[in-house]
Amino acid sequence: MEYSKEFKAALSNFSPVEKDRLIFRLLKKDKLLSKKLYFELIDTETTDDKRDAMEENVKEKVLLASKYIGNQKYFQTIIRKISAEITEHIKITTDKFGEVSLHILLINEILESNEDLGRQRFDNVYKLYLYIINKIFRALILVKKLDEDYWMEFDELLADLHKKINQNTYLQKLCINNSLDLNWLKCENIPDNLDQIMKEIKSQGFLR
Numbered sequence: 001m002e003y004s005k006e007f008k009a010a011l012s013n014f015s016p017v018e019k020d021r022l023i024f025r026l027l028k029k030d031k032l033l034s035k036k037l038y039f040e041l042i043d044t045e046t047t048d049d050k051r052d053a054m055e056e057n058v059k060e061k062v063l064l065a066s067k068y069i070g071n072q073k074y075f076q077t078i079i080r081k082i083s084a085e086i087t088e089h090i091k092i093t094t095d096k097f098g099e100v101s102l103h104i105l106l107i108n109e110i111l112e113s114n115e116d117l118g119r120q121r122f123d124n125v126y127k128l129y130l131y132i133i134n135k136i137f138r139a140l141i142l143v144k145k146l147d148e149d150y151w152m153e154f155d156e157l158l159a160d161l162h163k164k165i166n167q168n169t170y171l172q173k174l175c176i177n178n179s180l181d182l183n184w185l186k187c188e189n190i191p192d193n194l195d196q197i198m199k200e201i202k203s204q205g206f207l208r
Helices: 006-010 015-030 031-041 047-068 072-095 098-117 122-143 149-167 169-178 192-203
Strands: none
Touching: 015 031, 015 047, 031 072, 031 122, 072 098, 072 122, 098 122, 098 149, 122 149, 122 169, 122 192, 149 169
C-alpha cells in the first residue's frame, strides 16, 4: 500500500503522546513486528546467538518428532511448525545465512531417521519427500544469492545431505524423477538460473 503525502503529513502532525499510543496499538496487533523491533532496539543477543539457539531448537524438536514417524500426517504437521519457527527467526533477524543453513539443517535432521523412514510405505512418505525436495531447491537458489565466502560452510551441510539422500533409495529416486540433480549439492555446481529451472519443472507438473 502506498501512502499519500497528505496522509504522511497528517501522521507527522500527531503529538509524541499520540504517536506512542498509535505505535503500541499497532504492536499489540502485530506480534512479529514487536519481536523484530525488540531484537533491533534492545535485545542483547546477536543474530549469530539467535541462529545458534534455533539450531538447537530444530535438533531437539525433530528428535522428539521422530517418535511419530509412523503417523506421517502428525509428523509432517510438527515439521511444518518447526519450519514456521525458522521463518519467524529469519523475519525477525533478517538472517540470510540462517535462511539457508537452518532449512538444510532441518532436512538433515529429518533424514537422521532414514532407517525408520525406510520402513514406511512409499505412499505414506511421498508428501514428506516432495516437501524435502522443494526445500532443497529453494535452499540452493538462496545459496547462489549469497557471497561465495560462505560456500565452504554450506558445502559441508550439503555433503551431509547428499550422503543421507544416497542412503534413502525412495528419496533418491524421487529426486531424480523431479529433476533435482544431486550434483548440485555442491555450491560451485548450482546453476545460476536454478530459479527458472525450478519454475519450468513445476510447469511440467512435478514438485507437487
